[in-house]
Amino acid sequence: MIEASFTTADLPARERFEGWHELACRVLIPTHVRCDDEADFEASVLLRGSDTVQLSSGKVRSFHAERTQKLVRQSDPERYVLDAVRTGSAGISQGDQETTLKAGDLVLTDSSLPFRARHRTGTHETLAVPKALLPFPAAEMAPLMARGLPGDTGIGAVLSHCLHEAVRPGTRYRAADILRLLDIATELLTTLLAHELHTLHALPPESHQQALLARIQSFIHHHLADPALCPQAVADAHHISLRRLQQVLATAGMTPATLIRRKRLERCRRALADPAQSARTIQTIAARWGFTNHAHFTRLFRTAYGMSPSEYRAAHSTLVREPARALHE
Template identity: 30%
Template sequence: MSSPAPMPDPAPLDNIRFTTDGVPAARRRTYWREALATTFGAVDIGVPDEVRSGTIRMAALGRVQAVTVESEPQTARRTRSLIACSDNEDFVVVKLLTRGGARVEQDARDSAVHPGQLFVYDMARPIRMALPEPFETKSLVLPRSVLGLGESDLCRITASPLGSDTALGGLLVPFLSRLVDTADVCPEPVGELVTRNVVDLLTVLADEQRGAGATDSPQGVRVLMTRIRAHINANLADPDMTPATVARAHHISVRYLHKLFEGEGITVSRWIQRRRLEECRRALARRNAAGVTVAGVAHRWGFTSASHFSRVFREAYGLTPADWRDSNVSARTVPADRTERAEALPDRAA
């Protein structure tokens, strides 16, 4: 299959790889079919006779591709003959449906997928996917070697929708969505770290599907730590959060919780304090920080004593909170939109 025609106007957004904007109506259907096949491999794509709009955004995260597709109804079918003549059969796609509905068939499973659910499919085996209404998807395209799952384990999780109402989906869905949305401005180490979390969660999903315990493997331990960090991040404003409440929320002992954090080289209490300090530091550096009080920021992020907060902040950063706020207000002369977008990544949820 020939490559798609050059994108008509790549200037406005440098992470748009393909768009139907500017493509003549007579060529739009062919252009869009080839754009999808180029992005996701040799696939038999069915699209409407009259394609009105479609956009594919891509960004690289090391060996992983982050892809957002907005388009009209379509079907996709990857047959054994297409797989045989393709050079990308060693890739696995993790796809989050953010708008529209879908139906996916692979490995003898035929599943309906709803907005907010994600699913996995293997490019090395036949698949059929139908999207009967306008849709948006966010995907990670991973080499099989990055995922690290064997054939039988991968077969257990393909075409099995996972939503945010499940324990694993509640972590996977926001991770994947944020990672794809910010991939173009994501610092490489952060992108790799969050991608690793996605991979670890998929590994634990495979473990659960075969009946293995959640912490029977190193991957399971990593995912438990991911859950614990996510819980801490979500409850930083609660001054009553302690190692005991964190352990209770995850059905483990306080002793085991401390053992987990020993491997991180930090105590649980120290990690909670460090995260609170980081959020306070960020809040005091914002554009509207001139009118906020140090005590207000401290209380917002779970510190009960303003004087204690000022002391630990100075120990951590070498400045008092007020000095840090004032220095950022006076020194701010250029927009920091890209920096703020990058900092918005859930790097502590790793």
């Protein structure tokens, strides 16, 4: 797991705004920023995440940010960035959409498109998720960009709470717990977006199919430990035929069995890299996630990750890194 913290208090006053800006560009996406009073600028950031998904919590003074078309051409990490406003206020525009945000609101932006933002002094949490992790085409996501999403009711409230827990200072969560919370946050974001897409307008059939795909993926994610999980069980849970299930997943380039196997392997991979589970045998971990044949599991794992489970565990025994106290160095 990656964990790091930053505070402008560690820098000379004349370097604080520039130091924070450099960090923000590396952690999130490159932008141009300006501040009305750089000499009085203060910020603190806590970052937690993996090589795939990163979550940061920050307290900053007021600033303005702009991501231009030139910056997009120069560097595009292909991410969606979700911002949760805790205190203060913000405004953001992307494409034809512009919105003003208050405490409790959520907003999503696309790193592949220019945007403008202004943040008033306050705290916020920011989740950066690769586009490939969300099962919606960019064209369908476009109406949700820079559009205020509810963060104090329904699914949005659960997501907001999950984000807050994952970056709460002084938490007693283990590294593996933080990674699980980020998994849950990504699934909740998928569910929230599927819900919002349905409420925008009467969607074409392909959009409903994408929402069904998101529900199927979420169901599989939450039932991986169930030994009875199989393609037919997934189809039954969604009141569709097995053939319909296969058709839906085919749009994402996979079969039901492949998706279940891939997600179970990923769970095993994380468990093998978790120092807190070092006392558990590889066979126990495999069985925990539905692999009852150890030889078969070993072959699948080697094919997926290029090494055996025991080799992977040995190579990642020091995966969890100590917090870095100064990201700017």
